[in-house]
Amino acid sequence: MSSPEPDAPPDALTGHPRQAGAPPDAADGSFLDRLSSDLPDLRVLTDPDETEAYRHDETPYLHPGRPLGVCFPTSTGQVQAIVRLAADHRVPLVPRGAGSGLSGGAIAVEGGLTLVMTGMDAILEIDAENLCAVVQPGVINAELGRAAGEHGLFYAPDPASYEWCTIGGNLAENSGGLRCVKYGVTRDAVLGLEVVLADGSVIRTGGKNVKDVLGYDLTHLFVGSEGTLGVITEATLRLLPMPSARLTLLCFFGTVREAGQAVATMTRDGLVPATLELLDAFTIRAVDAALHLGLDADAGAMLMVESDAGGTAAEAELELAARAAGACGATSIVRSADPAEADWLREARRRAHWSLEQAGVARMDDVGVPRRRVPEMLAAIERVAADQGMRIGVFGHAGDGNLHPTYVMDRDDPAAEARIDAARAAIYAAALELGGTVSGEHGTGVAKRGYLEAQRGGDAVRVMRAVKAALDPLGILNPGKVL
């Protein structure tokens, strides 16, 4: 195994490597000329005022490159032609969906061409008899959910951005969400893919078979690879029978550590609720101030537990959860009165990051730990906040061990970036010390690639680089991301 390319020099501001630069022959216009002559129907933007909207994702603190252009393919054939041309001209390609990503996986690369996949937004099939859907990558997550719902089915992965993020982006990042604790992440929902490779050839992996072991599992290699190994142009996704209506339990605690202890207890008790979300005091107050929900503003933490097990099983599940919360010192335990209120609470949880942003510049982070280490991780975050003298809100999918420490800084703090960098380094170190991960569900992108070797080890990264070099020998697919 050989390392295909040395690391790019680090970005002075963020401590992460810069985007790979474009090769000399890309900027001479011949690539764009060929693109428009070969693909006259392809919409291409090159005016920087127009391409600007497609340079960023939800990582305003990162520094995207300036793209040669932005194009909007509408078919697999167009994607193939674009990739072949880019390979000939050594032009980097950046596939992207709605730009809701939180690790910079979709930010523009200097001298590259960005492929906005939102035009390939057809739900090709809801195959109710096989419990699956076949979709193009530009389909909005929530739209797939609604289409499945018309057949009494549901699509489980539900990132907070589900009303606007695309399935293609979800696949690229292996996105999580609130329902993962019971139903798994995006990877668990993927049965098959159509992928355009770096040489323009197109392959199909998997299909509609729920069991299929012939050859290597390429499907799961492409999921989460952020467009660095191929461009996903179609996906076959698992749907599930629509679960029963949810019952919701809210448990309030004096301290976040007690809430964390309750999460660990519920896990140990074998509870697999449909949702097990945590909000700390800071986040509760921010959510309540922004959305006026009447939450207990004096509480130190809150757990939201939901069951969709149906009937007596759901009652039993919440009873078990309430008992665990009580044993861990819950100050109050309330059942949500009606489904509309539960929907509202869940939406409030999804808007936690937005709510914290009302208090200043909020940067959401994303770490994970083995579930029983949640109390220790929460304690470590508190310690970092105290050490750095900064506010760090915490919320997240506690039932998965996946927490979102969110750094909240004054808008005019000139040292904000440096202080955030110090805090995240300390939080990542704590997560790794606990056997955790520096990215639970937000991907690697640009934001986390500097931590890849620390977590995975040099030899594992060498394997990843060897796989990358094998599939993309010219390095044109989303360079500077993941690796």
Add this chain to the structure above:
Amino acid sequence: MSSPEPDAPPDALTGHPRQAGAPPDAADGSFLDRLSSDLPDLRVLTDPDETEAYRHDETPYLHPGRPLGVCFPTSTGQVQAIVRLAADHRVPLVPRGAGSGLSGGAIAVEGGLTLVMTGMDAILEIDAENLCAVVQPGVINAELGRAAGEHGLFYAPDPASYEWCTIGGNLAENSGGLRCVKYGVTRDAVLGLEVVLADGSVIRTGGKNVKDVLGYDLTHLFVGSEGTLGVITEATLRLLPMPSARLTLLCFFGTVREAGQAVATMTRDGLVPATLELLDAFTIRAVDAALHLGLDADAGAMLMVESDAGGTAAEAELELAARAAGACGATSIVRSADPAEADWLREARRRAHWSLEQAGVARMDDVGVPRRRVPEMLAAIERVAADQGMRIGVFGHAGDGNLHPTYVMDRDDPAAEARIDAARAAIYAAALELGGTVSGEHGTGVAKRGYLEAQRGGDAVRVMRAVKAALDPLGILNPGKVL
């Protein structure tokens, strides 16, 4: 992407490629000398009378090579040293567990060294609070199940050979089982691995985090790769809370197609039972003759449906199943009277292949189709049996679309191999025509590699070869398997 090596010439008997031969410098004894001097504590067998027991798996119709030797590593460090030495001497390595495989993934390679991993059989940890186990590859599947059970937990994947197959073999083949319809296959149960690579370095993938998206997902690449990309020396596996006791329903039908229709109906109705197994008339009679269960010997087919949903949910699930069976023409529907009887029936189903073997030489095959195509696949198997004038028993995990057509031949039929080859070619063609797979859960090994390109397509196989070449550039890891 480049193809690392041309296909080996086909084996005249089976139509599949022969094992790669050993390079000239392996057989001169220097490799074995170094092995014993470098690793004096390593048990090594070289006498052909002793190594014979480790040449085969459960594919007596395949033709293994003659190994240089068979060794029994007891630590990751020993495996590393063996791999490094083998790389120096270009000696092929074949890792194996109990040899229960059904596709030849573990059969010996000419001039190679077989690594019997059964000595690395420690359950290192049952981490009840994180719902996971850390095990060495030689642990028997059922022993892990029993150890988990002591903590009120269970390990879901349960191949029919669960009482003697190893976790390492399950990982290598991505094994399935009876419970997959609800709980997924081996891949779905793997959180992390320790793997010795082709250069002797050791990596860890994943860990105890249920959500972890940093870098490429190597875990799922190694699972199902049959030792061709690395040697798995440890695994972290997901455990689940022990489900409720099972309720069992047996549905008898006049024809196998009606049973298949009932499976499709149950799937469409959103039923996710813990078990949904099908036995055809031939298999029912064989099982009953061998085990004296008092099954309806006149039935054309039987479905075994189990629910572990607990309480009223389980009752509702079986009620739904019974209604679907009735609507599809079930001739009788009976509830199993007690748990012991259900265990007995499940064991009978697991012994279906063995029961068919009482009727002659039985070769179990393994195809999968999208679930609603089960009736069509069953019809195709009937057609092939009629066309070839042979007996083909069918049983399998119908709820997964995974069927085991089993060719039963007279013991003295000289044309048996040729007739089986013709039948399997016709059955695979039918499965692929229905969007299915030629291997639902038995792996690729040697038995199915000839069909890899037909199912996956040339470009996808090229990607697999590129991955193989990137991770094992010398081609020493289980050559001639999968690819």
